[in-house]
Amino acid sequence: MAAPICVARIGAAHGVRGAVKLWTFTEDPLAVKHYGPLMTKDGARQFEVTHVREARDHLVATLKGIATREDAERLNGIELYVAREKLPETDEDEYYHADLIGLAAVNAADEPLGRVTAIHNFGAGDIIEIAPPQGPTMLLPFTNAVVPTVDLAGGRVVIELPQEIEIEGDDAQP
Template sequence: MAKDTKICVARIGAAHGVRGEVKLWPFTEDPFAVTQYGPLSTSDGSRQFEVTRAREGKGFLVATLKGVASRTDAEGLNGLELYVPRERLPAPEEGEYYHADLIGLEAVSDAGAPLGRVIAMHNFGAGDIIEIAPPRGASLLLPFTDAVVPTVDIAGGRIVVVPPGEIEGDEPGAA
């Protein structure tokens, strides 16, 4: 079920060097896949970028973008998120999801109690974290693992969440 027609595949970071290269933070399983999807655009489609060269950096790509020839040009792009039309992307494999498909799904407990809606997916380096906004109160931030989220039903519009402390083998205070 495609909710969005575009999927965010990368974010431009700081300028790299003096010839217009940028640090490019890909959100794809294969970092170099962003070079194969054709032109990348901003979320509103007002600007397009073509990656003409890319090489591996430390946790990012160092990329040359067509038409970006100076450090000043590159500095002006810092923070831009880059999107591709969904139809250019491969279908996710069984048990894999595009984050965009998860946003907006209803979250229910394994007992069927409503918990809220998925409002974001985060990854701070240790794995995906799902953010759920309950009807009242602070958002829930939970690891997006099979133990915590055993069921994802994109077509049905919901996920099942095993609340913290109810996971088998989970003990309070255990690290």
């Protein structure tokens, strides 16, 4: 069975009747209502979204069995997952972040650069994080120019390193 996929994170309580702020990581934020029960990563707890509405930069959701502000406050920070099979198939050149984490990163000559440890988005596009066997991690734009090949079946991504890379840390050169 494939690892579950993180689709949302519960935020602070909203109001006094148990609603929570909900940040989703899905293309359609409202899709979280249609996946069925959402679970914690370990599967120990499940949450059913009974009502959801859009707010400025998040959703406001009501979860079955959560009726007070105090109950809602205890959920702050919990990440919610669904089984991979419940998610739609990706289009060509689209990937779930979970599929990329752990892939080998190699250059065009198939020489190892490290492993993909994370995909970030700080608002200006996706960033791929590569951890080499030694030294600081590399944060690179996740674009077709820098990552021309994603080979899920082969377990690797091909990285075309940009001409200039700034590296922070003790090894940085002026």
